[in-house]
Amino acid sequence: MTLALEQLLNGFQFGIMLFLLAAGLTLIFGIMNVINLAHGCLYMIGAYAAALVAARTGSFLLAIPAGLVAAGMAGLIIEFLVIRKLYDRDHLQQVLATFGLILFINEGVTMLFGRTPLFVSIPPALSGSIEIIPGIPYPTYRIAIMVVGLLVAGGLYLLVNKTRIGMLVRAGSTHREMVRALGVDIRLLYTIVFALGALLAGLAGLMAGPLLAVQVGMGEQILILTFVVVVIGGLGSIRGAFYGALIVGLTDTMLRAFLPGFFKTFMNASEADALGAGLSSMGIYLVMALVLLIRPQGLFHAQG
Numbered sequence: 001m002t003l004a005l006e007q008l009l010n011g012f013q014f015g016i017m018l019f020l021l022a023a024g025l026t027l028i029f030g031i032m033n034v035i036n037l038a039h040g041c042l043y044m045i046g047a048y049a050a051a052l053v054a055a056r057t058g059s060f061l062l063a064i065p066a067g068l069v070a071a072g073m074a075g076l077i078i079e080f081l082v083i084r085k086l087y088d089r090d091h092l093q094q095v096l097a098t099f100g101l102i103l104f105i106n107e108g109v110t111m112l113f114g115r116t117p118l119f120v121s122i123p124p125a126l127s128g129s130i131e132i133i134p135g136i137p138y139p140t141y142r143i144a145i146m147v148v149g150l151l152v153a154g155g156l157y158l159l160v161n162k163t164r165i166g167m168l169v170r171a172g173s174t175h176r177e178m179v180r181a182l183g184v185d186i187r188l189l190y191t192i193v194f195a196l197g198a199l200l201a202g203l204a205g206l207m208a209g210p211l212l213a214v215q216v217g218m219g220e221q222i223l224i225l226t227f228v229v230v231v232i233g234g235l236g237s238i239r240g241a242f243y244g245a246l247i248v249g250l251t252d253t254m255l256r257a258f259l260p261g262f263f264k265t266f267m268n269a270s271e272a273d274a275l276g277a278g279l280s281s282m283g284i285y286l287v288m289a290l291v292l293l294i295r296p297q298g299l300f301h302a303q304g
Helices: 002-032 039-057 060-081 091-113 140-162 164-174 176-181 186-208 218-233 238-263 269-294
Strands: 129-133 136-139
Touching: 002 039, 002 129, 002 136, 002 140, 002 164, 002 186, 002 218, 002 238, 039 060, 039 091, 039 186, 039 218, 060 186, 129 140, 136 140, 140 164, 140 186, 140 238, 164 176, 164 186, 176 186, 186 218, 218 238, 218 269, 238 269
Parallel strands: none
Antiparallel strands: 129 136
């Protein structure tokens, strides 16, 4: 019971991290119609900036704005220099250009900081644990990640559905020329959307720093899962990104935690671990295939 609850919370926390990445990606993909493979690089830049500032100053509070500013500035530069020229290009050209960005950014980070991973300590105020129910403690830092993710999800919902900027963003995704005819600078609107996506990726990166090794290529490791979330949730839907991320996070975590143990009931340990790990890796893709079979547009496809 205790293990199941811990893994359930781990899956929820992993899903929240995926949501922060997928929310930005689904806005950029669904609204701007741009496939941005370099989205994981913004996650890496946020993590690196936060890790370096935390190591120099010893303060995680200073690392938070550093990670956000670095990811946001990198997003603005990338949008101005590269993405802006891809709005009217086909998806193949977008994939090739943003894949080139991955190579360029990864090599740049390697030249500046080397390939040695950076490690960030959990802030002292969040290093303990909290008893979620009597007798079952859970790390405070992971709970903090969940709280931040839920607050961001609520803020994004209000921004997209209850504000004028959100109205323009939704209108710009389906009636671009009409929005432009009304005097709205559609390019500025797209820049705002891209910068928002970069900030969310940077936030995910800086929060992942104390849990993972900060290293070159960390963005690509999680990017495929992020695209799976976007496909399951539906393009351009914040709500879809949220529920899709929870589905992927919980499925991946629970399968990795319990599938090898299940196979050990009738197989030897080494074969059970190998088979369990393999099938666990396939689990989220089977879920994605099932969702696409039932709802090809995703669970919560944006209606415009």
